[in-house]
Amino acid sequence: MPLLTSTIFAPMAGALAILLIPGKNKKLIQFLAVLTSAVAFFISVFLLAGFDKSSTSMQFVENCAWIPAFNVNYVLGADGLSVAIIILTTLLTLVSIIYSLNITERIKEFFFWFLILETGMLGVFAALDFFLFYVFWEIVLVPMYFLIGIWGGPKKEYAAIKFFIFTLFGSLFLLLGMLALYFNSIPHTFNFLELAQNSSAFSFKFQVIVFIALFIGFAVKIPLFPFHTWLPLAHVEAPTGVSVILAGVLLKMGSYGLMRVSMPILPLATKYFLPALGIITVINVVYGSFVAMAQKDLKKMVAYSSINHMGYCMLGMISLSAIGFNGAVLQMITHGLITGSLFLLVGVIYDRAHTRDIDAFGGLGAKLPVYAGFMTIQAMASLGLPGLAGFISEFLSFLGAFKVWPYLAGISVIGILITAAFFLRMIEKVFLGPFNQKWAGLKDMDARELISIAPLAVLTLLIGLWPRLCLDFIDPTVTALAEMFK
């Protein structure tokens, strides 16, 4: 059975099935959406079972001609870099869909777009052909545009358009870079692996130009300073489940792209641009954390903390070492789990209180102990508490980066302190102190919320205590990648 194809297109099949159901049949639509994303998740878990951890080569490879005239092929494969992200994607989609069962407006379209979105994201992470990658990359845009624009908050149209234009702007450069690579490879090819093998044939000047083009495309997604301003807006306006996907998966398309495309295919340019990348990284880490600290809106705070956390991911990458790469890839996973849960948790309180103002609460810890517990765990994970997932990835990123860029890594630790400061302040203001009687009617988390949030908390703890759960998959691939740069 072609596992990757099944994983990618199971959601699309579900989406098409949902289209056939009359809109009145809400329960059936919801059931089908959950079922489909669950099926996609379980198929992707089979990937783990069949994955050969010792191998550094591509696994589950599927290859067939698509547009032979231009050597465009339908090539899929997974390695240590992508397999964990694929599972993260199916998991986050599943829990987001479960969480989104509280959506009441235009359910049919909502789940249709959500499942199409999943197909697009999975395709990005599994595609090994640049053309195919680009097609999936663009597919992601459309559902996201509608999901923000229709089901979002007060400024949804503005946010949706901004997101769309921003990303499209990046895609344009991506397209140019892709075509440049295609026309300069002999024989012309879109295949990532073949391009990487022939990387020595690309001249330095050519690499530099193509790197800039691809970088703009990826930087918008990660997002790196100064291409980041779509993020707070889109994250805040998007409905809860969609914010989870935005932060948990979409941002990783950028960092994944850098590691899958830019680094192996353009090694000379990668090395050349390292100092510049390093400076952008530090800005992301420090600037992101400071701006997050100034936010009064809970969701905006979490959104800006993503900029800071993707900075840690970049920090691991610019080390060009096995340790740093391990940290970077693990950071993609842990950030997905942790920030994903944080967005879900913000949604929980917003659904009840209809406000996200940090100063509006107080003493909720006494009234909502379960909620306070989950929020505290994930906040602690996000600020890098050992024993929880965020610590290992951040530590490895720092460890890798410090060897090569001691000063940049040294400055970046400020981000850790500031992150701790704003999360603790949030906990103090929302959960501690005297109980604010205004919220006497609030209820603790219900089953739907628990089912969507608890699995992420369990994984956060599990990866924190047993990082091998992820690192065993990641390590061989990224070690091979690091070898390239020695």
Next chain:
Amino acid sequence: MLEYIYILPLMGFAAAGLIIAFGRHLPLKGASLAILVSSWAFIHSSGFTVGQYKISMGVYVDSLTLSMLIVVAAVSLMIQIYSVGYMKGDKRFKRYYAYLCLFTASMTTLTITDNMMVFFMGWELVGVCSYLLISFWFEKPEAAYAGKKAFITTKLGDLGFLIGLLLLFSVMDTFKLSEIFSRAQAGFLSIHAATLICILLFAGAIGKSAQMPLFIWLPDAMEGPTPVSALIHAATMVAAGVYMVARLYNLYLLSPLAMEIVAWIGAMTAFLAATMALVAYDIKRVLAFSTISQLGYMMLGLGVGGYYAGMFHLTTHAYFKALLFLGSGSVIHALHTNDLREMGGLMKKMPVTYMTFMAGSLALAGIWPFAGFYSKDEILVWALSHNTWIYLIAAVSAMLTAFYMTRLIVMAFHGKPRNQSKYHHSHESPLVMTLPLVFLAVLALISGWGLNSGRLFEKVLNATVPFLPEMRIHVSHMKIALASTGLALLSIFAGVYLYAVKPEIPEKLKANLSSLFSMLDKRYGFDAFFLGLVKVSDFLGRILSRLDFDFIDQIAIDGWAYLTYKLSAIKAWFDDNIVDGAVDGTGYLTAFCGRIVRLAQTGFVQNYLLFIAAAASFFALIVFYH
């Protein structure tokens, strides 16, 4: 047997999980499953591999480990027993015990690990337990604030610790203690690298062990339940910084400058904190300042080369300071107040508490034969052999210590009760609380003499560091002991005189020297300084946030969009008017020409013939004249 030592922290983690899960709240069963799975994962994880490096969870056990482990285990046990009485009826009793277990487990992890990364994990985890327990009664805003303050202040120091660890790894290529030591001996470290690493790591200890200038968090940490103050903020966690320096003594010995810094920071801390204790009225805060001061002593001891002296004082201090905190807890439990000005005369009502508290105080003041006498003496000897100034600072601090403890005892236990109704309702604490007091009092009495006799402890401890420094000059133990005992007795008499015989004198002093008193009360402005730092970073955050939204987003990005929009409007106008105008104009011109030419098309044959004739004549004329 020793290879199973990892079971110690594991039991703690498991206990913490089980308590949280199987309290009365059965819905949490799912969580318990998760915790069991995690524990299983933890057991089966022999670390992980990244690239060529392997991070493993091994143990490193020597006599230093064991001496620390015994302290942690003994004090933990006493506190757990005592808490049964102290926390009785608290609505979050279950959670309290879960946190305590988590703390003990983390502290044990930190103590026995053979790996600096795992050490750092334990180090951060004890910090978080401290945070959770300080703000345990989180309905009180002060408690919530104090917890946050403690976490962030220690985190500031931990940044240095983290950078130190990163540097250590980038030089040594390993986190394993045994390899670090052997590579340090093999000369992997230049003296500069060693200095830098040691100072950076020490920054972490400055935070965690409440040294100057990061000691501001510890007095506020007293908002937590008193047994927690005894366990975490007196005996074990705050001593972790001292333990860290001792654990890495091999590295510190490589750098005389780092040692000197440790010694001076310790000495300054010991002195400053002792002065601050003089004016505090909160019984727990007096003890907190005293703890800071004593931790400074330990650092001082380590810094001047007294490896055994520092660890010896850590051990004895753990017992008698835990005792003092538990004693103050017993008083607070009886009176429901922390304020010394509301106490007095408790001696008769609470005899067991009084006697044991007395034992602890004498130990702290360094009176023979109590434990503090031996360990403090050891530090003073090393200090004098190293540097007279440091010795003087230490001796003055010791004097101050005896003085403020006398003040505390006189105010709390002697004289007439100042608050009659509170006094009236007070009572001796239950057996479950007094029993740990008695046990710890016995330790406060004998642990110094016992550990010092035959100097066995010194021998086994010194065996863990291969090249310990010798004392620079020989100093007579006897003379030091006499001097310090004399000074201590002197200040005890002074304390008794000032607070029991003539209590009006301190009041007058306070009125006359109000600026000095308020400076001490404000902790020399350290708090204000760090609050300023917080304000500055908040300000920076707000500025950057404005920049992010107003400038980058609204002006740069949306401005660009606006310009594009405007440009397209201009293009539209150009298209409508110029391009389309040109097209239309061409059409119009054609039509116009057509209209003009049409005038000639009259339809009359005569006219056409006339045109032909005229043209023919015209051409004929041209041909003719050419």
